[in-house]
Amino acid sequence: xxxxxxxxxxxxxxxLLWALVLAAIAVLRxxxxxxxxxxxxxxxxxxxxxxxxxxxxxxxxxxxxIRTGSISTRDKTAAHLAVTTGxxxxxxxxxxxxxxxxxxxxxxxxxIDDDYCSAKHCRIFPEDGGWMVEDxxxxxxxxxxxxxxDDPMPFKRGDKLRLGATTVELRG
Amino acid sequence: xxxxxELQVRAGRRAELGLLAVSWAIIVLARALVDYHADVLVLxxxxxxxxATGALMGGAHLLMRRYAANADxxxxxxxxxxxxxxxxxxxxxxxxxxxxxxxxxxFGTTQIGWSIAxxxxxxxxxxxxxxxxxxxxxxxxxxxxxxxxxxxxxxPGLGVEINGARIWIxxxxxxxxxxxxxxxxxxxxxxxxxxxxxxxxTLAGPKFLGLRFPRPxxxxxxxxVWAAALLLMVYExxxxxxxxxxGIFLGMLYVATQRISWVITGxxxxxxxxxxxxxxxxxxxxxxxxxxHALDADVYSSGxxxxxxxxxxxxxxxxxxxTGLGEGRPDLVPYAESDFIIASLGEELGLTGLMAIxxxxxxxVQRAFRMSIGVRDGFGKLLAAGLGFALALQVFIVVGxxxxxxxxxxxxxxxxAYGGSSMLANWIVVGLLLxxxxxxxxxxxxxxx
Numbered sequence: 001x002x003x004x005x006x007x008x009x010x011x012x013x014x015x016l017l018w019a020l021v022l023a024a025i026a027v028l029r030x031x032x033x034x035x036x037x038x039x040x041x042x043x044x045x046x047x048x049x050x051x052x053x054x055x056x057x058x059x060x061x062x063x064x065x066i067r068t069g070s071i072s073t074r075d076k077t078a079a080h081l082a083v084t085t086g087x088x089x090x091x092x093x094x095x096x097x098x099x100x101x102x103x104x105x106x107x108x109x110x111x112i113d114d115d116y117c118s119a120k121h122c123r124i125f126p127e128d129g130g131w132m133v134e135d136x137x138x139x140x141x142x143x144x145x146x147x148x149x150d151d152p153m154p155f156k157r158g159d160k161l162r163l164g165a166t167t168v169e170l171r172g
Numbered sequence: 173x174x175x176x177x178e179l180q181v182r183a184g185r186r187a188e189l190g191l192l193a194v195s196w197a198i199i200v201l202a203r204a205l206v207d208y209h210a211d212v213l214v215l216x217x218x219x220x221x222x223x224a225t226g227a228l229m230g231g232a233h234l235l236m237r238r239y240a241a242n243a244d245x246x247x248x249x250x251x252x253x254x255x256x257x258x259x260x261x262x263x264x265x266x267x268x269x270x271x272x273x274x275x276x277x278x279f280g281t282t283q284i285g286w287s288i289a290x291x292x293x294x295x296x297x298x299x300x301x302x303x304x305x306x307x308x309x310x311x312x313x314x315x316x317x318x319x320x321x322x323x324x325x326x327x328p329g330l331g332v333e334i335n336g337a338r339i340w341i342x343x344x345x346x347x348x349x350x351x352x353x354x355x356x357x358x359x360x361x362x363x364x365x366x367x368x369x370x371x372x373x374t375l376a377g378p379k380f381l382g383l384r385f386p387r388p389x390x391x392x393x394x395x396x397v398w399a400a401a402l403l404l405m406v407y408e409x410x411x412x413x414x415x416x417x418x419g420i421f422l423g424m425l426y427v428a429t430q431r432i433s434w435v436i437t438g439x440x441x442x443x444x445x446x447x448x449x450x451x452x453x454x455x456x457x458x459x460x461x462x463x464x465h466a467l468d469a470d471v472y473s474s475g476x477x478x479x480x481x482x483x484x485x486x487x488x489x490x491x492x493x494x495t496g497l498g499e500g501r502p503d504l505v506p507y508a509e510s511d512f513i514i515a516s517l518g519e520e521l522g523l524t525g526l527m528a529i530x531x532x533x534x535x536x537v538q539r540a541f542r543m544s545i546g547v548r549d550g551f552g553k554l555l556a557a558g559l560g561f562a563l564a565l566q567v568f569i570v571v572g573x574x575x576x577x578x579x580x581x582x583x584x585x586x587x588x589a590y591g592g593s594s595m596l597a598n599w600i601v602v603g604l605l606l607x608x609x610x611x612x613x614x615x616x617x618x619x620x621x
Contacts, residue, residue, distance in 0.1 A: 010496040025535070027191065
């Protein structure tokens with residue numbers, strides 16, 4: 001074998017070793033990064049508003065960096081939830097027709113990084129044209145205007161919902 | 173709308189197969205380079221070697237598919253690669269000894285046998301032990317077995333003294349190091365004992381200097397086993413193993429109780445012991461001298477730091493990319509195939525190759541800690557964390573010793589270094605880790621996000 005091919009094999013061996021290391025890390029990426037963010041239905045929304053000639057509020061990345069799209073700070077006309085205290089202060093979520101989960105679990109709609117919140121803390125859902133809030137068995141409780149939420153309670157505009165160190169207000 | 177999904181835990185058998193293919197290529201290429209530079213490259217022979225390793229790895233993979241389908245996908249490929257690189261280096265040293273010193277050694281062939289036996293042992297652990305929690309029943313048995321194994325080298329007629337350390341026994345003409353197996357038994361004992369008693373150890377007991385100390389009756393059995401094993405090892409002059417054992421004990425105690433006071437007490441005791449040992453035992457003082465004053469002319473010429481300095485010069489001549497497998501002179505260092513295999517690899521693969529090898533160890537240790545988080549039962553958590561920490565500490569002691577970060581102590585580099593007992597014991601550890609990870613990842617799949 002020629003000198004050059006031996007040198008190539010020599011470096012090829014080192015490359016192969018690192019290939020194994022990097023491939024192993026690639027296999028482990030699920031464990032290393034934990035969650036995956038997928039934007040769902042963005043294409044459809046964008047198409048619809050393009051047809052109407054509206055300007056779409058571009059999805060802004062929230063302070064936690066977890067979520068894009070669903071939390072918009074632009075749309076003030078529709079009913080929306082506004083976080084007034086806590087780590088997510090200033091964030092708003094537009095309310096559509098789907099129920100909203102609030103809690104620490106990354107699968108929730110509003111993910112709150114707060115030690116006093118439970119993984120799935122409470123649920124806000126539409127009923128008879130209004131909104132209701134129910135506690136999902138949280139450890140530290142959900143309070144609607146300083147009254148503990150045990151059974152589902154109506155959540156009216158201007159009401160303040162407190163969970164852990166976070167206060168959420170229904171607006172619009 | 174955006175959704176945040178927790179990534180699903182995949183069984184990962186296909187990923188394992190892919191990674192195994194890469195390790196297989198590493199193993200075969202290493203052997204080919206070594207044989208080429210020793211002018212003994214016969215393609216047919218290399219083909220047989222490739223076939224045999226492929227069959228062994230494929231067999232192990234099929235067994236995993238059948239009996240531990242959710243086990244961690246990166247453990248097996250990483251360990252196979254380390255083992256294969258070690259085999260190539262040991263074979264290469266055989267050729268060098270024959271060429272330069274006229275010594276006829278067959279470390280390489282012997283080690284291949286041990287590796288195959290090791291893989292078989294790991295697979296039988298997976299086959300026979302379907303649930304790692306069964307081991308918890310043998311908590312005290314494991315403690316006693318561990319002590320007996322540590323005692324064996326002291327039995328007259330059975331124990332053999334080599335290079336001033338009495339840690340080998342001779343069985344059927346082969347020398348074995350029972351301490352390697354005792355290590356596993358001790359981890360099982362600590363895990364079983366601590367999982368039962370951790371609450372009493374953490375919460376009950378007098379407070380002193382702001383730190384809470386456990387009651388003697390809770391701590392008693394643990395201390396007795398620990399002190400007996402440590403004394404035995406000091407008596408057998410096995411410095412590396414006693415350091416490792418002390419560290420495992422401390423690490424597992426910390427994992428079980430989360431008390432930083434343990435670590436402080438343990439490190440203080442250790443510092444005290446290290447200073448006293450340096451004053452009392454001449455062989456310990458010699459190690460300190462060889463470490464702190466390795467390059468002093470009189471220390472070097474007295475032979476105390478000869479091996480260490482040789483290894484350092486070897487690694488320096490390797491540089492960033494190494495001399496290439498089979499092109500350096502790692503054989504100049506005594507015990508280049510066992511204690512100093514890290515220096516040999518550093519010379520021929522360079523910093524780049526050595527870092528890849530250390531990264532493989534890092535991945536294995538990370539997997540052990542990860543499965544310890546994932547598994548549900550406390551015993552499994554402690555067992556996985558203990559085995560992972562033992563591995564990490566062992567690699568640190570060996571590599572730290574060879575690179576002159578800490579004093580040099582004789583310990584084997586897991587899966588790389590020449591030595592049958594170490595090979596078998598470390599493959600048993602792989603088997604146990606695979607079994608625990610199977611449980612951990614299976615439960616993660618059942619629950620889902």
